[in-house]
Each structure stands twice: as C-alpha cells, then as structure tokens.
Amino acid sequence: MREHRESGAGSGKGRPDAPGRKDKRMPGGADRTGSKRVRAAAAPRANGRDGAVRIADAAADELRPGDRIVVTIKRIGINGEGVGYYKRKAVFVPGALPGEVVKAAVTGVEPNRLTARIAEIEKRSSHRVKPVCPVYDRCGGCQLQHMDYAGQLAAKEELVREAFARYAGLEGAELPLRPIIGMDEPWRYRNKAQLQAGHKPGGGLALGLYEPGSRRLVDIAGCAVQHPAVSAAAERIRRLAERAGVPVGAGPDGALRTVVLRVAPESGELQLTLVASAEQFPGRDRLVEAIRRELPQIISISVNVNRGSSPLVFGERTRLLWGKPDLETRLGDLRFKLSPRAFFQLNPEQTVKLYDLAREAAALTGRETVVDAYCGTGTIALWLAPHAREVRGIETIREAVDDAERNARLNGRTNARFYVGRAEELLPRWVKQGFRPDVIVVDPPRTGCDAALLRTVADVKPARFVYVSCNPATLAKDCRVLLDAGYRIEWVQPVDMFPQTSHVESVTLLVR
Numbered sequence: 377m378r379e380h381r382e383s384g385a386g387s388g389k390g391r392p393d394a395p396g397r398k399d400k401r402m403p404g405g406a407d408r409t410g411s412k413r414v415r416a417a418a419a420p421r422a423n424g425r426d427g428a429v430r431i432a433d434a435a436a437d438e439l440r441p442g443d444r445i446v447v448t449i450k451r452i453g454i455n456g457e458g459v460g461y462y463k464r465k466a467v468f469v470p471g472a473l474p475g476e477v478v479k480a481a482v483t484g485v486e487p488n489r490l491t492a493r494i495a496e497i498e499k500r501s502s503h504r505v506k507p508v509c510p511v512y513d514r515c516g517g518c519q520l521q522h523m524d525y526a527g528q529l530a531a532k533e534e535l536v537r538e539a540f541a542r543y544a545g546l547e548g549a550e551l552p553l554r555p556i557i558g559m560d561e562p563w564r565y566r567n568k569a570q571l572q573a574g575h576k577p578g579g580g581l582a583l584g585l586y587e588p589g590s591r592r593l594v595d596i597a598g599c600a601v602q603h604p605a606v607s608a609a610a611e612r613i614r615r616l617a618e619r620a621g622v623p624v625g626a627g628p629d630g631a632l633r634t635v636v637l638r639v640a641p642e643s644g645e646l647q648l649t650l651v652a653s654a655e656q657f658p659g660r661d662r663l664v665e666a667i668r669r670e671l672p673q674i675i676s677i678s679v680n681v682n683r684g685s686s687p688l689v690f691g692e693r694t695r696l697l698w699g700k701p702d703l704e705t706r707l708g709d710l711r712f713k714l715s716p717r718a719f720f721q722l723n724p725e726q727t728v729k730l731y732d733l734a735r736e737a738a739a740l741t742g743r744e745t746v747v748d749a750y751c752g753t754g755t756i757a758l759w760l761a762p763h764a765r766e767v768r769g770i771e772t773i774r775e776a777v778d779d780a781e782r783n784a785r786l787n788g789r790t791n792a793r794f795y796v797g798r799a800e801e802l803l804p805r806w807v808k809q810g811f812r813p814d815v816i817v818v819d820p821p822r823t824g825c826d827a828a829l830l831r832t833v834a835d836v837k838p839a840r841f842v843y844v845s846c847n848p849a850t851l852a853k854d855c856r857v858l859l860d861a862g863y864r865i866e867w868v869q870p871v872d873m874f875p876q877t878s879h880v881e882s883v884t885l886l887v888r
C-alpha cells in the first residue's frame with residue numbers, strides 16, 4: 377500500500393504542484409495525465425480493508441475524497457480538529473491531537489485546505505484519553521474530551537500564540553503571553569442548558585441537542601459539563617412533560633420546542649423557560665402544576681413564544697407562568713437579577729477570574745472615566761464601577777441595558793450608566809462632545825471590534841485599552857490595528873472559560 381506522506385518520503389519527486397495541474401482533471405474524476413495515481417483512483421476501491429483506499433502519491437490539490445494521507449498533527453484548530461500539513465497545505469483532522477501521526481482518509485479538498493478523517497493513529501499522543509461522555513462523538517457540544525486537561529490548556533495557549541503570529545505578526549518573545557488560567561475541576565461548570573424537545577427513536581420524549589448538521593436529537597441527560605442541578609431537573613421535566621402529554625416540535629396548535637434551565641450555583645435555585653410555538657399548548661398547565669409540586673428548587677417558570685424557523689432559541693414574547701420573574705445570582709460581591717432571556721456568562725467560577733483580570737488591567741484609582749463597550753448586562757462595568765469615578769456601558773440590545781440598569785440599582789451603584797446603541801457610533805459621538813475616557817474596555821462578539829471603534833480609540837488614545845475576547849483571531853487582528861496606532865501589548869492572559877471545548881477567552885492589556 378502506498379500512502380501520501382506530508383513531506384519527504386512519497387512527496388512525489390518530479391510531480392510539480394504547479395497551478396493548473398488540477399485543471400487537467402476532467403469532470404467525473406478522469407485525468408488526462410493518465411498517471412498511475414489517477415488510474416488507481418478511478419478503479420474500484422477494493423484494495424484497502426475498508427475498500428476505500430486510494431494509494432498513490434499526489435500533489436495536495438490532486439487529492440480526492442477517499443485518498444489516504446499520513447499527517448503529523450501540529451496543533452488544534454479553532455473548532456478542535458487536529459491540524460497538520462500535507463505538502464504545505466493545511467489538513468484538518470477531527471479527533472486528532474497535536475504530536476500524533478495519523479493515517480487519514482481525505483474527506484474534502486478545498487483551495488486552501490484539506491479535511492480528512494482518522495483511519496488509523498500511527499503514533500498516539502500521551503494526552504489522548506477516553507471521553508467521559510457516552511454521546512461525545514454525536515453531541516457536538518464539546519470538542520476536546522478526548523484530550524486530558526493539561527493537553528487542552530496547552531493547546532488553547534497555542535491557539536492564542538498562533539493567532540497573534542498569523543494576524544498580528546508577533547512571534548516568540550514579541551508576545552507577552554501569560555500561562556493560561558484553567559479550572560481545578562474542569563467539569564459541571566455550565567450554569568445554563570438550552571435543550572431541544574423531540575422524540576426518542578423508540579418513542580417517548582427526548583430533551584437534548586441536535587447532532588451537528590442533522591435533525592437527529594442526542595439525549596444528553598448526563599452531560600458532563602452541565603451543573604448537576606440542571607441535568608437532574610431536565611430529566612425530571614422530561615418525564616413530567618411526557619406524563620402530561622405535552623406535544624413537542626413546532627406544531628400549529630402549540631408544542632414545546634426548547635427547555636431552558638438556568639441555575640444560581642450558590643443557592644441551587646433554578647429558572648425554567650418553556651419555549652413553545654404558542655403561549656398555550658396541550659398539557660402546559662398540568663406540566664407547570666407537576667413541576668411546582670415535584671421540583672421546589674424551580675422558583676420561576678415562564679413561557680416564551682417562538683414560531684420562527686430560525687435557529688434562534690427565543691422568540692420575542694415571554695410571559696411569567698408561575699413564581700418569581702427573575703433568578704437572583706451572585707458573582708463575587710455583586711448580585712444580579714436575571715430575566716429569562718438575559719445574557720449571563722455560563723461559567724461563573726471562571727467569570728470572576730476573567731473580570732478580576734479586566735480590573736487588574738484597568739488599574740483604577742477611583743479617578744478614572746471608563747467605557748465598557750459591548751457591555752451586555754453590564755457585568756464588567758459593575759465590576760469596575762466601585763474603583764472608578766464613572767463608567768459608561770454601551771450595548772445594542774435594549775433588554776440587556778434594562779437589566780444592566782436594574783443590576784446597578786440592586787448593587788447601589790450610582791456611577792454606572794448604560795446606553796443603548798452601537799459602540800462604534802456612540803463613542804465617536806461622545807468624543808465629539810468632548811468626552812475623554814481614561815480606560816476603554818471592550819468585550820465584543822466573535823467578529824471582533826468594529827473598525828470605526830478602533831479608529832476612535834486610536835484618536836482618543838486612552839491610557840489603557842482592555843480587550844476581553846472570545847476569539848483569538850479577531851483579537852489579534854484588532855491588536856494589529858492598535859499596535860500600528862502606537863499601542864503596545866503589556867500582556868495577554870488566556871482564561872479557560874469552557875473546558876472540554878475548543879473555545880478560549882482572553883484578556884489583553886494595551887497601553888501607550
């Protein structure tokens with residue numbers, strides 16, 4: 377059997393990887409070059425144990441699905457796949473780990489990358505472990521359970537390092553990267569679950585997540601990253617809904633679509649939101665009655681109406697059915713009241729570390745004016761407010777601003793104000809009016825900061841710019857803009873907010 381090697385042996389001496397070579401291939405898979413490799417490809421794939429092995433040597437852009445290549449995995453990609461190279465083209469291999477050598481079957485050939493699945497692991501990583509969760513390979517919620525936690529932390533640090541090298545041009549000692557902050561117990565940290573309601577294959581009601589790219593529901597009753605109070609309540613609600621005869625899906629007469637549960641870890645109290653295609657649906661009141669009787673830890677039950685076909689969980693209308701309108705929870709010294717749709721960080725233990733880092737970076741003395749752009753429900757602003765003269769939060773979602781104002785009152789903060797609008801519009805307007813913040817904190821969505829916001833920062837030149845980010849690539853790109861505008865990176869601190877997944881959060885301090 378011949379396989380394609382990423383370099384060296386079998387790299388195809390005398391087989392130019394010249395552009396245009398691919399063009400010689402005819403539709404339907406034939407190739408006018410008549411090379412042995414291609415003939416082998418066109419022949420029935422019966423020479424491998426799984427009957428799908430094409431064995432020859434090829435330039436990266438001549439590979440086809442089913443071809444086997446041998447790849448050394450160099451790092452973890454942003455979606456948790458192993459990334460290696462085949463003749464200088466990136467190969468994404470789900471499930472493969474850094475340091476492993478895998479024989480992989482090509483599944484996709486794109487202009488800039490290949491995708492492949494593991495056929496055999498030739499050299500195993502010492503970080504490879506058996507995933508804890510029985511539905512790990514189907515659920516899609518976690519991407520790194522097959523790697524031990526030390527390996528995950530190292531891989532995430534590398535993701536940040538790689539992003540800064542690629543997008544900000546900072547390599548090695550040029551990047552003041554601190555060691556990632558992980559969790560002592562990297563399980564059961566999620567304070568909220570959004571579970572789709574559907575049918576089990578053999579009948580009965582299921583609550584779970586859809587398999588990525590499919591409509592098959594994976595029952596995740598014993599989710600290993602979910603707070604146990606949420607998992608236990610979800611299973612009881614599933615049974616009670618079944619007993620109450622609640623229809624599931626998006627039926628015209630009303631049916632349960634999604635069950636949203638959020639826990640306040642310090643009290644164990646739970647907030648339940650039943651997302652349904654109509655406010656009233658068969659069995660709803662029986663279900664609410666049963667939950668009140670059997671699950672006293674649920675202190676708030678609402679229905680949210682979502683008739684839409686988009687993947688958004690919530691619709692516009694929410695009505696309280698029973699109990700308190702909000703769930704009260706704490707972060708550090710602060711209290712927060714969360715309405716059913718309010719955004720709140722999912723890992724409270726790590727959130728405290730993240731916000732403490734933002735406070736460290738802001739280095740407040742009590743005299744500063746601070747902007748918390750992309751402020752959500754105002755949590756960072758409220759974390760900083762006791763140490764600043766004034767904090768202004770900016771957020772596009774009206775309800776989030778209402779929550780932020782309410783939480784400011786709840787915590788007796790009179791120096792934090794919140795504004796509905798786009799950060800890239802409001803901040804320049806304030807600056808025109810003479811406003812000069814000493815510190816700007818941003819915590820944008822994955823797409824990063826708007827260019828207009830970065831231009832304003834470059835003009836206003838706050839002494840400290842604190843960038844909280846959930847996406848190393850956009851973080852590094854935005855930092856490049858600020859480096860070119862005269863800022864310098866003091867430190868970058870990755871924080872593992874989502875163990876077992878490939879996500880990595882970080883706080884970066886830029887100064888001038």
Ligand SMILES: C[S@@+](CC[C@H](N)C(=O)[O-])C[C@H]1O[C@@H](n2cnc3c(N)ncnc32)[C@H](O)[C@@H]1O
Pocket residue numbers: 719720721749750751752753754755756770771772773776797798799800819820821826
């Ligand atoms: C990553 S969340 C920040 C959450 C918050 N800092 C926290 O820790 O809970 C990003 C927030 O930015 C808001 N947002 C998105 N685009 C925005 C814009 N152009 N201007 C202001 N806020 C925006 C989103 O609605 C979202 O609440």
